[in-house]
Amino acid sequence: PLPDGIGGQVIEQAILDLIDSAEETIDYCVYNTSREFVVNALKAAHQRGVRVRVLTDNQTWNSAFDPPPPFPVFYGSPGDGIMHNKFIVVDAALPDKATVVAGSMNFTNGNMFEDYNNVLIIRDQALAQAYTTEFEEMWGSSGPQPDYTQARFGEDKTDNTPHLFTIGGIEVECYFSPSDHTESHIIGTLEAAQHDIEVAMWTFTSDPLGDALVQAHQQGRDVRAIIDQGNEYPYLLAQGLNVTDHPPDEMIHHKYAIVDAQVPGPATAVVTGSHNWTWSADHINDENTLILHDAGIANLFLQEFEARWHELVTPATEVNVQPLRCYPNPATDHVVLEGLPQGALTWAFVGTDGRLLEGGRLPEGAERRLEVRHLPKGACFLLVW
Numbered sequence: 305p306l307p308d309g310i311g312g313q314v315i316e317q318a319i320l321d322l323i324d325s326a327e328e329t330i331d332y333c334v335y336n337t338s339r340e341f342v343v344n345a346l347k348a349a350h351q352r353g354v355r356v357r358v359l360t361d362n363q364t365w366n367s368a369f370d371p372p373p374p375f376p377v378f379y380g381s382p383g384d385g386i387m388h389n390k391f392i393v394v395d396a397a398l399p400d401k402a403t404v405v406a407g408s409m410n411f412t413n414g415n416m417f418e419d420y421n422n423v424l425i426i427r428d429q430a431l432a433q434a435y436t437t438e439f440e441e442m443w444g445s446s447g448p449q450p451d452y453t454q455a456r457f458g459e460d461k462t463d464n465t466p467h468l469f470t471i472g473g474i475e476v477e478c479y480f481s482p483s484d485h486t487e488s489h490i491i492g493t494l495e496a497a498q499h500d501i502e503v504a505m506w507t508f509t510s511d512p513l514g515d516a517l518v519q520a521h522q523q524g525r526d527v528r529a530i531i532d533q534g535n536e537y538p539y540l541l542a543q544g545l546n547v548t549d550h551p552p553d554e555m556i557h558h559k560y561a562i563v564d565a566q567v568p569g570p571a572t573a574v575v576t577g578s579h580n581w582t583w584s585a586d587h588i589n590d591e592n593t594l595i596l597h598d599a600g601i602a603n604l605f606l607q608e609f610e611a612r613w614h615e616l617v618t619p620a621t622e623v624n625v626q627p628l629r630c631y632p633n634p635a636t637d638h639v640v641l642e643g644l645p646q647g648a649l650t651w652a653f654v655g656t657d658g659r660l661l662e663g664g665r666l667p668e669g670a671e672r673r674l675e676v677r678h679l680p681k682g683a684c685f686l687l688v689w
Contacts, residue, residue, distance in 0.1 A: 311417075312416040312417035313417075315409070315416065315423050316339065316341065316342070316416060318423075318425060319342065319392070319405060319411075319423075319425075320341060320342065320345050322392070322394055322403060322405065322425065323342070323345040323346060323348075323349055323392075323394070324345060324348070324349070325394075325401075326349050326354045326394045326395055327354065327395055327398065327401060328354060328355065328395050328397060328398060329354065329355045329356075329357075329393075329394070329395055329396060329397065330346065330349055330354055330355070330356045330357070330392065330393070330394050330395075331357050331359075331392065331393040331394075331396070331435070331436060331439045331443075332346060332356065332357065332358045332359070332392050333358075333359045333360070333387075333389045333390075333391050333392070333393075333439055333442070334360060334389065334390050334391070334392070334410060334411050335360065335361050335364060335386065335387060335388050335389060335390055335410050335578070336360070336361070336364045336365065336366055336410040336411070336412050336415075337360065337366050337367075337368045337369065337410070337411040337412065338365070338366070338367045338368050338411070338412040338413055339368055339411045339412065339413065339416060340368050342368065342411050343368040343369065343373060346358070346373065346375065347373055347374060347375075350373070350374055350375045351374075355448050356375040357375070357376060357378075357439070357443060357448065357450075358373075358375060358376065358377040358378065359377075359378045359380055359387065359389075359439060359442055359443060359450075360377065360378070360379060360380070360387065361379065361380065361381070361386050361387040361388070362379035362380060362381045362387075363381065363386055364386075366379075368411075376448065376449055376450060378442075378443060378450040378452075378455070380442055380455060380457050380590075381457060382457030382458025382459070382460075382588060382589065382590050383457065383458050383459070383588065384458075384588050385457075385458045385482075385584055385587075385588030385589040385590065386584075386589050386590070387442070387457060387589075387590045388578050388585070388589045388590060388591050389578050389590055389591060389592050390406065390407060390408065390409055390410055390411075390578045390592075391404060391405060391406045391435055391578075391592055392404070392405040393405075393432050393435045393436050393439060394432075395432075396429065396432040396433050396435075396436045398429075399429050401427075402427065402428065402429035402431075402432035402433070403425065403426065403427045403428075403432060404424075404425075404426045404428070404431050404432050404435050405423065405424070405425050405426075406423075406424050406426070406435075406576075406577060406578075406592060406594060407421065407422045407423040407424050407576060407577065407578075408421045408422055408423075408506070408557055408558050408559045408560070408576065408577070408578060409421035409422070409423050409557070414555075415557055418553075418554050418555075419554050419555040419556075419557040420504070420554060420555065420556050420557055420558055420608075420612060421557045421558060422558055422560060422576055422605070422608070424576070424594065426471060426476075428469065428471045428472075430466070430469055430471075431469050431471060431476065431478060434465040434466055434469075434478055435478075435592070437464060437465050438465055438480045438592070441456050441461055441462070441464065442455055442456060442457055442461070442590065443455060444456070457590055458482060458588050458589065458590060459482055459587070459588060461480070461482070461483040461590075462483055463483045463484050463485075464483075465478070465480060465484075466478075467479060467484065474596060474597065474598040474601070475596075475597040475598075476594060476595070476596050476597070477489065477594065477595035477597075478592070478593070478594055478595075479592070479593045479595075480590070480591065480592050480593075481579060481585055481586055481587075481589060481590065481591035481592070481593070482586060482587050482588060482589065482590075482591075485586075486579055486585075486586055486591065486593050487510065487512060487513065487581075487585075487586040489593075489595065490513065490516075490561065490575050490579075490581075490593070490595075491512060491513060491516045493561070493563055493571075493573050493575055493595055494513075494516045494517065494520060494561065494563065495516060495519070495520070496563065496570075496571035496573075497520055497525050497563045497564055497571055498525070498564055498567070498569055498570075498571055499525060499526060499564050499566055499567040499569070499650075500525060500526040500527070500528075500562075500563075500564060500565065500566045500567070501517065501520055501525055501526070501527045501528070501561060501562065501563055502527075502528050502529070502561070502562040502565065502605075502606060502609045502613075503517070503527075503528070503529035503530070503531075503560070503561045503562075504529070504530045504556055504558040504559075504560055504608075504609055504612060505529065505530070505531050505532065505534070505556070505558065505559060505560075505580065505581050506532045506533070506555060506556060506557045506558065506559060506580055507532065507533050507534045507580040507581070507582050508529075508531045508533075508534035508536040508537065508580070508581045508582070509534045509535050509536055509581070509582045509583065510536065510581045510582055510583060510585075510586070511536070513536070513581045514536040514539055514540060514581075517529065517540060517545060518540065518543045518545065521543065521544065521545050526546075526566070527545050527546065528545075528546045528547065528609075528613065529545065529546075529547040529548075530547075530548055530549075530550055530556055530609070530612055530613060530616065531547060531548075531549055531550070531556075532549070532550045532555055532556040532557075533549075534581075534582070536581070537549055548613070548616045548617055550612075550616065552615075556612065558576075559576060559577060559578065559579055559580050559581070560574060560575060560576040560605060561574070561575040561576075562574055562575075562602050562605045562606055562609060563575075563602070564602070565599070565602035565603055565605065565606040565660075566606070566650060566652070566663065567650060567652075567663050567664055567665070568599035568602065568660060568663060572597065572598070572599050572602050573595055573596060573597045573598075573602065574595070574596045574598075574601050574602050574605050575593065575594075575595050576593070576594055576596075576605075577591065577592050577593035577594050578591045578592055578593075579591040579592070579593045599660055600659055600660065602660075603654075603659060603660040628641070628642070628643040628644065629641070629642040629643055630642075630686060635676050636676070636677060637675070637676065637677045638673050638674060638675050638676055638677070639673070639674050639676055639686070640672070640673050641666070641672045641673075641674070641688070642672075644666070644672060644688065649665070649666040649688055649689065650663065650664070650665060650666065650688070650689055651663060651664060651665075651666050651674060651686065651687065651688050652664075652686075652687045653676075653679060653684050653685070653686055653687075654684060654685045654686075654687060655680075655682075655684050655685075661679055661680070661684060662679065666688070674686075
């Protein structure tokens with residue numbers, strides 16, 4: 305289920321509605337929480353008999369849990385790392401209700417209303433049960449109270465969850481750090497790219513992931529990245545990649561990569577979650593990562609990336625505007641494009657709702673034709689670049 309609109313208020317209301325709808329259980333595993341509205345909703349759920357378990361990090365503020373709430377809060381620590389997850393599992397035992405909330409957002413005023421983040425709300429019992437297994441490994445028990453003697457964090461955890469799911473016809477991969485070697489799966493997704501990669505990253509210090517982007521660039525992939533902080537930024541810049549930093553006060557708190565969203569194909573995917581591209585995230589922190597193989601989801605993330613990119617990058621190239629014709633309009637079988645420059649160009653039909661309908665490479669020639677008879681009837685936009 306996706307709420308209508310964007311922004312912190314819409315996201316928070318969707319999460320409050322989910323908590324209010326819980327019937328049996330809520331497992332709340334978030335690095336930092338200052339939003340009292342969220343904690344008040346958890347208190348109300350607890351009061352109506354829902355089992356509420358909260359797991360958070362012991363090195364951050366978590367002001368909304370002070371004074372202590374009536375349900376158990378476990379301040380866990382993976383040793384040298386941090387418990388950096390941001391996920392909620394609701395009603396994992398109920399097939400029609402089991403839901404996972406995941407993404408990059410802490411439940412703080414800054415992260416929710418000032419910084420750039422993404423949140424996924426996924427209703428699927430198998431995925432919810434995998435997240436529950438991860439939660440209970442850190443919780444130390446399957447009961448309402450944590451067992452501190454059995455709790456496992458960071459490098460003490462094991463790879464004990466399934467990784468491949470099919471949700472609503474979409475292939476989804478799920479990995480938890482550090483037990484599941486998440487970075488290797490992210491690299492594999494990047495290496496599969498055939499056309500383009502877009503990255504928005506809060507902290508980027510991982511040399512293997514930086515090298516994977518350089519390799520994709522050298523192989524002719526269109527690679528762009530927005531990096532808020534980290535020493536991979538100057539390295540990628542020196543290697544000739546199209547990257548930019550993020551000087552505004554609001555953080556790019558995202559941790560996502562998009563593969564082949566411009567020209568969808570077998571490798572099209574989105575990587576997102578709590579996992580910054582750092583050594584700590586892969587080796588000592590508690591993190592979660594989802595890889596979603598779906599062109600529609602990739603297009604949604606691409607729209608967000610383009611909005612941030614165009615806020616930061618001002619083209620300095622003079623454009624020689626040529627007359628462009630697209631006919632017939634409306635069309636039933638095909639459209640003809642005239643006036644385009646020669647060379648490799650990419651096209652995409654986009655619906656009025658912003659969803660990608662189809663895309664690909666334009667054939668060479670002064671007159672270029674695109675078949676449209678198989679597209680759904682109705683208005684759409686044709687993009688060429």
